[in-house]
Amino acid sequence: MGLYDRDYTRIGRRPGIGQRSMVKTLILINVVVFLIDSVLFGSARAAALAPTSWGAFSVEQGVYGLQVWRVVTYQFLHGGFFHLLFNMIGIYFLGRVLEAHFGERKFLAFYLLSGIGGALLLTLLVLLVPDLLKVSPMTPVVGASGALYGLVAGLMTVMPNVRVRPLFLPFEFSIKQLGGFFLVLSVLALLAGGRNPGGEAAHLGGALIGWLLARNPRSLDWANRGVSMIKPKRGGRRRSKFKVMSGGKATAAKPSTSGPPTRDEVDAVLDKIAKSGIGSLSTKERDVLERARKDL
Structure with missing residues (x-):
């Protein structure tokens, strides 16, 4: 096999059938959690077991209640089918490029930290400038949008000129143009008191962390510690040293x-x-x- 026949030397190429992909794993987890939540949440007997019941993030539960796992679990919950669908489409197309750039373990760390950044910025705004958001500390927040905006900001940083074409549009844009457009929309919606101020805060928090991590990729090196970087070739013998x-x-x-x-x-x-x-x-x-x- 030639050097450039390898899938992972082609940034952004879709993994083949059976090839391991962290993006595919994240999408599968989100879909499975959504199906479980759809069955359990709101049921008379099992509502307390529904992922939303113990996984959604709110300042009241996540900060005051010290239920810190919620800064991660809320990223895998969604408020409806289309909320899930559009987030997964974005993660699929943008995540594959960044996974090829960082490697699967560093990509996973990047993704989760971006989502955590969304919860942290929301918390800071609720506590420090409550009149800006007008969001109660008890208001729950769910969704992978914070992590998704981290992917957008990461791509804007490491590959700003990558061309993308949004679904249903005949035009191409650079990721810098398209990502910048959505970030400006989030800022305007936040300042204008839009319908989803908590979600907009999570978007911007995720984008901020994604930008910082992409600017300092060595800050993710810990994700690969303890992992052997070189595996012996199967069925072959190592040449003597x-x-x-x-x-x-x-x-x-x-x-x-x-x-x-x-x-x-x-x-x-x-x-x-x-x-x-x-x-x-x-x-x-x-x-x-x-x-x-x-x-x-």
Whole structure:
């Protein structure tokens, strides 16, 4: 298989059938939670077990009640079918690009922290400037929109000129133009006292955290700690790291830095890209990719 035949060297390419994808996993979780919530919430006997009952975020429960898990769980709850649908469409199309950029573990951290940022900004505005939102501390908030706006701000930062075409429109826009439009709408709706001030605050909080994380991607390195970046090739044997010199002494064999890299070297680098994104490569690993490209 050639170097550029690999799926994860093509940023934004849709994962193939059976290929692991954090975006697909997040969408599946959201759909399953929505179905469970639709059955249980409002029922006479099992309402307390419904995800919305113990997972929706409000300042009263999440902050005053110290139920801190709600800053995460509210991200997987939705108020209706179309709320779920449009959020999942956005996550599918935008999330695939950022997952390819960051790697699946760092992408998951990016996604969840953006959603948490939405809950935190909402909390700050409710506590510090209650007249701006006019939202009660007991008002529940649900939805993946905060995390989605984090994805928008992240793409605006790392790939501002990526072209996108919104559904049902014949025009293309750069992600910087389209994302900027929606962010301005959220600011205006917040200041004007729109119908969903809590949601607009969550949008802007998610976008703020997404922008900060995209500007400082090393702040997500903790997500990959303890994970082996290089996996042995299945069914193959590792080339010995030592060579025997005259006199019987073994010395470490130095990898070539001028000729074509070995297959083991290329596989190790590509495995790292799959797990952590191309931005995680060291200068030496980028040199391996460049020498492999020249050898094609």
